[in-house]
Amino acid sequence: MIEVENLRKSFGDVKAVQGVSFTADDGKITGLLGPNGAGKSTTLRALYTVLKPDSGTAKIDGINVVEDSVAARSRIGTLPHGAGLYPHLTARENIAYYAKLYDMPADKIDGCVQTVIDQLDINDFADRKTKGFSQGQRTKVSLARSLVHGPQNIILDEPSNGLDVMATRSLRELIRQLKRDGKCVLFSSHVMQEVAALCDEIVIIAAGQVALHDTTEGIRKATGCEDLEEAFVRAIQMVEPE
Amino acid sequence: MKTIRTVFMKEVIENFRDRRTLISALLMGPLFGPILFAFVINLSVKQSLDNAEEALDLPVIGAENAPNLMRYLESRNINITDGPESRQAAIDAVSVGEQDVVVVIPEDFGEDFSNMVSATVEVITDQANTQAERQTRRAAGALQAYSQEIAAMRLTIRGVSPTIMRPLNIDEVDVSTPSGRSAILLGMLSYFFIFALLTGGMNLAIDATAGERERGSLEPLLCLPVKRDHLIFGKIFAACLFMAISLSLSLTCFHFTLKFMPLQELGMTPNFGPLVVLLAFLLLVPFALVGASLMTLVASFTKSFKEAQTWVSVVLLAPTMPILIVSILMVRPSTELMFIPSLSQHLLLVGLIKNEPLNLLHVAVSVIGTLVIGGLLTWICARLYRREGLLG
Numbered sequence: 001m002i003e004v005e006n007l008r009k010s011f012g013d014v015k016a017v018q019g020v021s022f023t024a025d026d027g028k029i030t031g032l033l034g035p036n037g038a039g040k041s042t043t044l045r046a047l048y049t050v051l052k053p054d055s056g057t058a059k060i061d062g063i064n065v066v067e068d069s070v071a072a073r074s075r076i077g078t079l080p081h082g083a084g085l086y087p088h089l090t091a092r093e094n095i096a097y098y099a100k101l102y103d104m105p106a107d108k109i110d111g112c113v114q115t116v117i118d119q120l121d122i123n124d125f126a127d128r129k130t131k132g133f134s135q136g137q138r139t140k141v142s143l144a145r146s147l148v149h150g151p152q153n154i155i156l157d158e159p160s161n162g163l164d165v166m167a168t169r170s171l172r173e174l175i176r177q178l179k180r181d182g183k184c185v186l187f188s189s190h191v192m193q194e195v196a197a198l199c200d201e202i203v204i205i206a207a208g209q210v211a212l213h214d215t216t217e218g219i220r221k222a223t224g225c226e227d228l229e230e231a232f233v234r235a236i237q238m239v240e241p242e
Numbered sequence: 243m244k245t246i247r248t249v250f251m252k253e254v255i256e257n258f259r260d261r262r263t264l265i266s267a268l269l270m271g272p273l274f275g276p277i278l279f280a281f282v283i284n285l286s287v288k289q290s291l292d293n294a295e296e297a298l299d300l301p302v303i304g305a306e307n308a309p310n311l312m313r314y315l316e317s318r319n320i321n322i323t324d325g326p327e328s329r330q331a332a333i334d335a336v337s338v339g340e341q342d343v344v345v346v347i348p349e350d351f352g353e354d355f356s357n358m359v360s361a362t363v364e365v366i367t368d369q370a371n372t373q374a375e376r377q378t379r380r381a382a383g384a385l386q387a388y389s390q391e392i393a394a395m396r397l398t399i400r401g402v403s404p405t406i407m408r409p410l411n412i413d414e415v416d417v418s419t420p421s422g423r424s425a426i427l428l429g430m431l432s433y434f435f436i437f438a439l440l441t442g443g444m445n446l447a448i449d450a451t452a453g454e455r456e457r458g459s460l461e462p463l464l465c466l467p468v469k470r471d472h473l474i475f476g477k478i479f480a481a482c483l484f485m486a487i488s489l490s491l492s493l494t495c496f497h498f499t500l501k502f503m504p505l506q507e508l509g510m511t512p513n514f515g516p517l518v519v520l521l522a523f524l525l526l527v528p529f530a531l532v533g534a535s536l537m538t539l540v541a542s543f544t545k546s547f548k549e550a551q552t553w554v555s556v557v558l559l560a561p562t563m564p565i566l567i568v569s570i571l572m573v574r575p576s577t578e579l580m581f582i583p584s585l586s587q588h589l590l591l592v593g594l595i596k597n598e599p600l601n602l603l604h605v606a607v608s609v610i611g612t613l614v615i616g617g618l619l620t621w622i623c624a625r626l627y628r629r630e631g632l633l634g
Contacts, residue, residue, distance in 0.1 A: 048465045051630055074467035084458030088259040089252070100248040101466045129259075142462065 001026050001184055002047065002153055007056035009042050016042040018208040019056065024186045024201070026152070029179050031199035032188040035236060039208040040188040041081055044157050047186075048078045060153055074102070077151035081158050083142040087131035091122060094130060095145040102149040116144040120174065136167035143174070154178055156187035160194060172198055192232040206236040245468045249476025253450060254483060263445040267484045271441035272491035275434030276499040282430075287504045298380055301325035303332060304347040308355070311347070311363075311388055318384045329364070336366050342374035343367045343381050358396070431595070432588040435492055435526055436561045440533045442488025443481035444554055447537035450477035452550035460632070471624040474538070478620055481534035486527050493519045513597045521600070525590050528609050531616030532583045533557070535623055542626045564588070580607035583615055 002024040009017040017039040024030035034040050045051040047058050049069040058065045065072040085094050092113060099109045117126050120140045125133070130141060139159065147154070156175075160168050175198060178185050189195050195202055196216050204211040204219070212219055212235045216228070223238075225231035257263040303325035305312050312322050325344050326332045332344040346364035354361035363385055367378040394404035454460045464470065497519050537554050544550040561584035568585060575589040586608035594600065626632065 050461060050464050070467045070469065073465060076465070078462060078465040080458075080461040080465065082458045083462045084454075084460075086252075086256055086459060087457070088256045093255075097248070097252050098462075098466065101245060101463075101468050103244065103467070146462065146465075 001061055002030075002155075002186055003057075003059045003062075004043065004047070005057050007043060007046060007058060008054045009039075009046060009051060010054055016208055017046070017053075020205065020208070020210055021056075022203045022210060022213050024153075024184050026184045027179060027182045028200040029175060029185045029187070029198055031195035031202045032186065032205060033190070033192065033195045033202055033232065034188075034205035035190060038205045040190075040205055041157055042208075043205070044155055044186070044188055045080075048076055048080070048155055049073055050080075074149075075151060076153045076155055077146035077149070078154075079139075079143055079146050079156045079159055081161070083138075085130040085133070085138055085141055088129060090127050090129050091133075091137075091141045091144075092117065092126045094141055095148050098145040099148045104149055112148050112150070116148050119147070119177075120144045121170065135162040136164060139163060139167070139171070143171075147178075151183075153184045154186070156185070158188055158190070160189065160191070168194075192228050196228050204232065204235045206239040209239050211235045211239045245472040246476040246479065249473055250480050250483075253446060253477055253480035257446050257449070257480070257484065260445070260449070263449070263484065266445050267442040267488045268491060271438030271488040272495050274441075275431070275438055275492055276495045279430065279434065279496075280499055280503055283503045297321050298377060299323050300343065300345060300377075300381055301332070301341055302345045302347065303329060304349065304351070307347045307349055307351040308363075311385075314388045314391075315384055318387075320381070320384060329366075332366050336368050336374075339368070339371060342371065342377045345381060345385075431496065432526075432591040433562055433565055434496075435489060435522070435591070436529060436533075436565075436584055436587065437558065438492035439485045439489040439526065439530055440537070440558050440561070443485035443530065443534050444537060444558070446477075446481045446484050447534055448541045448547060448550040448554055450481070451538055451541040452544050453547045455632075456546050464632075470627045474624050474627045475620065478531075478534045478538055478623065481538065482530040485530035485533055489526055489530070490523055493523055513595050518594055521594055522591055525594070525605065525608070526587050528612040528616065529561075529583055529587050532612055532619060533561075535616055535619035536560075538623050539619055539626065542623065542632070560584075575601070575604060577603060577607055580604045581611040583612045586612065 004023070005021045007017055007020045008015075020039065020043050022030070032040050032043065042051065046053045047060070047065060049065045049072060052066060060072040060075045063072045063075065085091075086097070089097065095113045095116060096109055099113055100106075104112060117123055120143060122137070122140050122144060125137055130138065133141070139162075143156075143159070159171060163171060175185055175187070179200075199216070201213065201215055202219060203213045212222055214222060219231050219235065220226060220228070223231040223234040225234055257267075298320045300315065300320050301323050302312070305322055305324075315322060325346070326335050326341070329346050332341070332346060335341040336344055344366045346366060348362055348364075351361045351363070365378065365382055365385070367374055390407075393407060397404045397407065454463070463473065497514055497516065500514050537557050540553045540557055541550040544553055564582055564585035565588045568579075568588070573579065575593065579589060580586040586604070590600070590604060590608055
């Protein structure tokens with residue numbers, strides 16, 4: 001479970017996040033939706049402890065990300081925006097490297113690596129060096145290495161960026177599978193349709209604030225728009241920049 | 243510890259597969275020094291041998307005025323050639339560099355000589371022309387020797403001992419050993435070794451920081467439940483390993499190539515046996531920590547691989563500064579100097595090649611001082627890695 005309360009973060013004069021609060025439950029897919037520059041990535045980066053919030057708290061399974069960042073990180077699997085691989089290592093070695101850094105027992109690493117390789121269906125290129133991989137292949141390997149330790153919470157920053165239809169579909173199926181396994185999935189996107197197709201709950205962020213937090217139906221009602229895109233635009237306009 | 247080892251192993255494996263790292267660590271660094279050195283040595287040996295043995299062609303104006311002197315010069319391996327037409331022409335030829343040196347014997351030379359008045363001989367030369375220096379010295383030396391011989395002869399005829407002309411007998415005693423003489427030239431070696439060491443780890447140091455950030459693999463790495471300090475330590479140690487490999491290859495390379503260099507002909511017997519190679523490695527290898535952490539530090543500030551390369555190349559030059567200054571000032575090794583990394587390694591290595599006994603205090607100060615400075619730089623790198631701005 002991921003809990004965010006009144007999170008604030010500024011970079012100099014730019015107030016990227018101005019008091020964001022929401023909760024993402026286990027066994028649910030929560031979508032963080034917002035236009036470019038709304039503060040989605042900054043919120044997620046604070047969650048996976050790369051950025052330190054100016055104020056407010058964020059907890060992963062009840063662990064404060066600032067006070068005990070290593071313990072919080074061990075409970076999440078992360079796919080940061082534009083995550084890169086090591087070009088001279090094979091896909092399998094890339095995944096195994098992370099498994100070792102997650103401090104998994106040495107005798108279990110090979111088995112767990114093979115499990116995620118099967119799960120993500122990347123056996124075809126698992127033993128090739130990742131140099132020259134396509135965007136879809138890279139995303140799958142990045143995702144595999146962040147799931148290798150079986151984290152309870154999964155944070156994905158714009159995972160479908162640059163993926164073709166087939167790759168997007170298999171990504172969605174994977175996210176649904178994670179939900180069925182009782183995981184807490186939080187992902188960000190700027191595409192309303194994608195979020196609507198997948199999420200149980202949607203958090204719409206604009207200008208660093210939460211505009212709406214509801215189910216797809218709830219958002220339709222709150223904005224009074226049947227069309228999702230229209231509803232998204234309406235929700236964004238509800239936020240007055242500070 | 244486990245994290246450090248995991249990162250270390252991964253960096254080592256990855257970089258052994260990276261052609262760029264391999265070329266710089268295993269080829270460029272180790273080979274550059276020996277090849278350049280062999281070239282310089284062979285050139286200088288050739289030149290000095292040529293100059294000493296070759297007959298000197300000496301243009302003389304008015305050779306007919308002093309036939310005895312000419313015969314004397316020819317006995318000293320100097321070929322007398324016809325000089326320019328006039329004294330003025332000779333001055334012009336020397337000043338434009340057409341001739342290095344011209345000797346002028348005036349018409350009244352014979353008369354002065356037989357009257358036992360000091361007979362003038364002019365040596366026309368250009369002091370600013372360093373190339374001509376050797377020839378001039380040889381010509382003037384031969385004339386001086388002739389003058390002394392005649393003086394001694396004249397004194398003997400008058401029943402005076404020629405030693406009266408030499409109230410002092412100046413005898414220079416040269417205490418430099420053949421190994422010692424070679425140290426001046428071989429002092430260059432320490433820079434080659436430090437250069438090889440640094441190039442060995444350069445690509446890895448850049449790749450592990452700026453390269454990782456540029457590829458976007460840094461952010462997911464920082465999301466892992468590990469301490470950032472441990473990540474950076476693993477990377478720095480991996481760079482140290484490549485530096486040590488490059489250094490040992492470079493030393494071994496020199497051990498073998500020095501045998502093929504005509505150093506004996508320069509009066510040098512460099513002390514570079516297997517034991518010296520081993521000792522040199524042990525003396526130099528602590529510098530790897532300074533080099534690796536310094537390069538990582540510099541690369542941490544840069545935005546891209548290219549930018550990092552530019553700045554890290556500057557680091558390659560940094561260790562030359564103390565060596566250069568000390569070589570010019572001819573400073574003797576002292577305990578205080580042993581605190582300066584690169585300089586202390588240079589001084590100890592020169593001593594080693596000169597076959598001087600190792601000063602254990604100096605060795606201890608050098609090793610500990612260098613490691614402390616390297617540790618300090620590593621600590622600063624770890625501090626930098628804790629910054630948020632690291633992601634750029």
